[in-house]
Amino acid sequence: MFNNSENKPLYILLISVHGLIRGQNLELGRDADTGGQTKYVVELAKALGKQSNVERVDLVTRLIIDDAVDADYSAVTEDLAENVQIVRIEAGPEAYIPKEELWSHLDSLTDRLFTWLLEQRRLPDIIHSHYADAGYVGVRLSHLTGLPLIHTGHSLGRDKLRRLLASGMTLEQVEERYHMLQRVSAEEDTLSNADLVITSTRNEIEDQYELYDYYTPEKMAIIPPGTDLEQFYPSTDRNEEIAFKDVLIKFLNNPDKPIILALCRPDERKNIVTLLEAYGRSPRLQEVANLVVVAGNRDDIRELNEGAQNVLIELLLVMDCYDLYGLVALPKHHSSSEVADIYRLAANSKGIFVNPALTEPFGLTLLEAAASGLPLVATENGGPVDIIGNCHNGLLVDPLNGEAIAEALLKILEDATLWQQFSENGLKSVAKFYSWDAHAHAYIQKIQPLILKQEPLPKPALLTKSSQYRKRAIFTAIDNTLLGDAEALSQFIQLVRQQHRKFLFGIATGRRLDSVLKILKTYGIPTPDVLITSLGTEIYYPPRFTADVAWHYHIDRLWTPQVLRRIIDPLPGITLQQKDQQSRFKVSYYYDANIAPPMEEILTLLRQQELSVNTTLSFGQYLDFVPARASKGLALRYVARQWNIPLEQVLVNGGSGGDADMLRGNTLGVVVDNPHREELLALNDTDRVYFADSAHAGGILEAIAHYDFFNL
Template sequence: MTSKKAANYILLLSIHGLIRSHQLELGRDADTGGQTKYVVDLARALARQTAVGRVDLVTRLIDDPTVDGAYRQKFETLEKGAQIIRIQAGPEGYIKKEELWDYLDIFADNLLSWLRLQPRMPDIFHSHYADAGYVGLRLSLLTGIPLVHTGHSLGRDKLSRLLAMGLSGDVIEQRYHISRRINAEEDVLANAELVVTSTHNEIAEQYELYDYYQPDHMVVIPPGTDLEQFYPTETAVNFPFLDVLKPFLSDPTKPIILALSRPDERKNIVTLVQAYGESVELQALANLVIVAGNRDDIREMDEGGQAVLTEILLVIDFYDLYGRIAVPKHHRQEDVPEIYRLAANSKGVFVNPALTEPFGLTLLEAAACGLPLVATENGGPVDIIGSCRNGILVDPLDAPAIAQALLEILKNAGKWEKYSKQGLKNVRKLYSWDTHAKKYLEKIRPLLEYHPVFPKIPRVRGDLSYRNRAVFSDIDQSLLGSQDGLKAFTRYLVGNRKRVFFGIATGRRLDSALAILKKNGLPTPDVLITSLGTEISYAPQMTPDSAWARHIDYHWNPKAIRRIIAELPGLVLQTKSEQSRFKISFHYNSETAPSVEEIHALLRQEEQAVNVILSFGQYFDILPARASKGLALRYFAQQWNVPLERILVAGGSGADEDMMQGNTLAVVVANRHREELSGLYEPERIYFASQPYALGIIEGIDHYDF
């Protein structure tokens, strides 16, 4: 038996929403739904396994007077061996997931700094949703620790549904930052060692939409349900929540048709109310209870929730359903099991009419309390009802079919009993958290056998250990171009040589970089990141970092890449002197070549996980997935123990973007290519200089008082 001391350390990442150990605020908004409950339950279930010694659930720290103070605690215990870790990134207050993208690099840098203080690094990163996938991928690429990912919902699927609803592409982009989300998902799928899904439908119909589609890297592990909370009652008991419903209902003793979800248009509750309103027989047989989040005033809700609840009330009024339908304003999370049991004891039915349901955790909870199910035929319910044989699947857009399925169960006592018993039995057999955790550990076991270690490089110059900050710059269009600027920058370096590293981060090869720096009279850098981050060398002998080379060689296949690119128009290989072991470089003709996005998609479709970079509008480079200027810079910072907050980076083209994101202090110098960096936004850490070249770097040094 594995001892707890030597057992595995799993780090779960779930960044958005409100996550705490108790009384989860499910349904508070679109970001605090089933995923928050899933990750909390998963962390607890994994911690109970003998093979697991530590589980950290990492989320964002929120210091906001409008939400509970628990969300500002840096640490919170879930149970023995499991804790919530909260990492600060971006504004202190609570913000929607769509607004988090500009701060995810800061989150990744802060989390890595925290991890470096721990007794050991995790064995696995497991990211949940696209934003956490972005962070998990950055950490995995840098550390070599395997990444496992769960999407929960997918951007390409959401985009198609939003377009079908009539929203324009511009509106979708502005509201949801959908292209950033999809790009992050594509990168995660190309680099994750394993993708965990809840249903076969996700693999066959949702992930299939992505360029890097590898079903053999995906595994179905259905979520569990907490059987200590969700269970049936054998005898009639007092249900306090019934008192909440009585003011709505003329005859509260009738069976309950229960719907429980967020007030989200995709949950399709309005169609359910229409189905009920159109069926006099259904109204005579049962009451309809809709538990749709919590509200004090519909007028103060977010736009989506306000629209849904307003439409529900209009439909209730149109069909004159007063006395037969309840839409309570409030419920607590701890009320939910009682609500299910109340409906089950009334011989009612649980209904999920969502347009599409990624999994359907509420179906498991309801079934575990003895409720038969009527659910959408799109998504997870297909697997759940198929396995448990405890209900009926329906077309969510067919209101008469929904009504007919409900009548079929409510009018047939034998069928109700059969579905109830089969649900109880099979949920316990197939969907417990213990079953989920055991299968999860079985699937990740091969990944746990690999324990990457970043070797410490030998200190090649003793005096460097006294330096506690660094200035890094690109060469072309950033450092060179102004003799006055070069003189001022050289004076700065000479005056601060005892405490400031001088670093270069360039697309040039090492020999080319050294030659042009010497020609312009600049001091020899202490460290050179060359060939776009694929090589790192240290003064004075320009000692190459062989550990970095071994690290980035992972899954690098240059022969296959050249073969795939060979026939594309508008791409011409640069001279041999510009190629290197880990960099394939082309001249790029924007008039005839495919877009960078199209080329990247082609490489993903051919199962090549790489970085692609377009610089100055005309140089196109393909690198290993683990190589970039930003990743190499962070590797240097770790090895030499220089905080990123004390590294000033200067650049002026798209190739510099990822070293400017996160916790570094960035200076974008004025040049004709700086528009490639116009998407960067972080007022405290990204400065757009008014001066060009080295003059701009000096301006940035003054701005940051560096």
């Protein structure tokens, strides 16, 4: 299936879930989710598509059908170039929602995207996820396909959490607003499973990724983003008429003075209030330059989200406090097509671009400004350190020191020779270090080794003729799900016998094969078509219960049970289960919650030891470790793919924590009533999970009726 030659044309899949993403007229700054990342992924897709050895690039994002946003975002596909397209996949409600509300819909997005990929002529060679939510999707796709995973964080939850707490917010407030624990968990999981992490700066690696438990600098590559030099360039005529100047005239008494330009979202982390305070406290700065703050778009401040409202209101209050009317422009609207002109307008005025953010992961606007001929004053925290270090085109400042910001601005504004030097340095160095062509070339060089050692996907097992025509399936766990109510079990067995030609019957359990076979015999349960045992690490096919060797090969990646035991065995309150509970790809313990470390501490320990495993706590006392590519849910999707059964027609029944990933996504999930269903209460927020009133097999029968399963 795969030709691992270096000349093989590449198919690259990029995933960027949130924000408003389209090929033209990006609504940058519209909200906190539509910023630099959306521009980055679109430009990256286009740049990769231009490379001679790239056959196809797909940029996957979320489909949005909402009268409140443009109809462009409802197009299922959008061409960016002959071999580059945006692909929009359904995820949750049709309406546009913030990224913090997307988490419960990501499993459905994963299932739909996987189905879409299987419909393509061939699978991609690489998956590249952008931000934590796409990382969550990318990890699961990588496990399902065996494809290498690349990740770019853009901004990181632990760093954001640190700064939000420093700003005075409580952990409870941060969690309520940002769902930060879920985000950080997804980031840790992504870092554990990614084959390569692409960063923009060394500062990003050393100051941000270093905060994570799974910190492996050797898996990280610095590839700075590019900038579009066909869009961002200096004026050939400094007296050219730029239409945006008319917008500024109504704000400024003397619009011909040099412009100090800030262009960013109205977000407190962008620190533009401190910039305005610095300007207000410096009569000298007010004398030599105007301040223009382009902070997103608005019709009515009162209609913006709370964070943007607070920033803009504070700006107006500071303007009033220092009586800056006629000196400061705060335009209400600008289009993405006007941004290049705004930079050129500032450069023609002999002005400066300033980025005073508390921290800046990279700083695409700095590159755009430099490519337009503007000197820079920027925060010393994050990407600007590398940009100004490479380009020698500006000054770094402490973003919390307003006096230092004012002094840096004045130093450049009042020294024409320095201004010219910084301007020329920026123009030369951006073209040298930060073109998209250079970025794409370095990118291909980094991913090529991953593709060359790529493992083929497992080949589907041979199917019996009778099974090929079944287009629906029922999978169930055993303990506290199928068993526990003798009368309901008898009714379920009768249903299986009567309707078996209409569906595939499967068992998915943490038990070993021998234990499952004893239970089937004891209770007279019909022989399933498929047995998924040992928590998804083994798949067997009757009548001879043949093991799926391809599945074993697929999951046996980075699996080191001896190393795992050396880490877990010494922990208090955790006792190795009997030998008959262990298997080749499963290490099982008893877990005493009164003595043992919390699960989060165990996961932290594993990450710190660079172990990538799938960890499950079931029934409050059974702690199991399996390979990262193995779980009941992943095995079930592997089987459904073999039989070509849509996940939307797979009824999945569970009752404890070990069943969680089997129930999430596009399957027809069922949580039967039992004493341990509280381990699955988080699934209340997911798209397709039914909590049955009846217990055990009775809950399965109830769900069959609820979903009208046999009439799907």
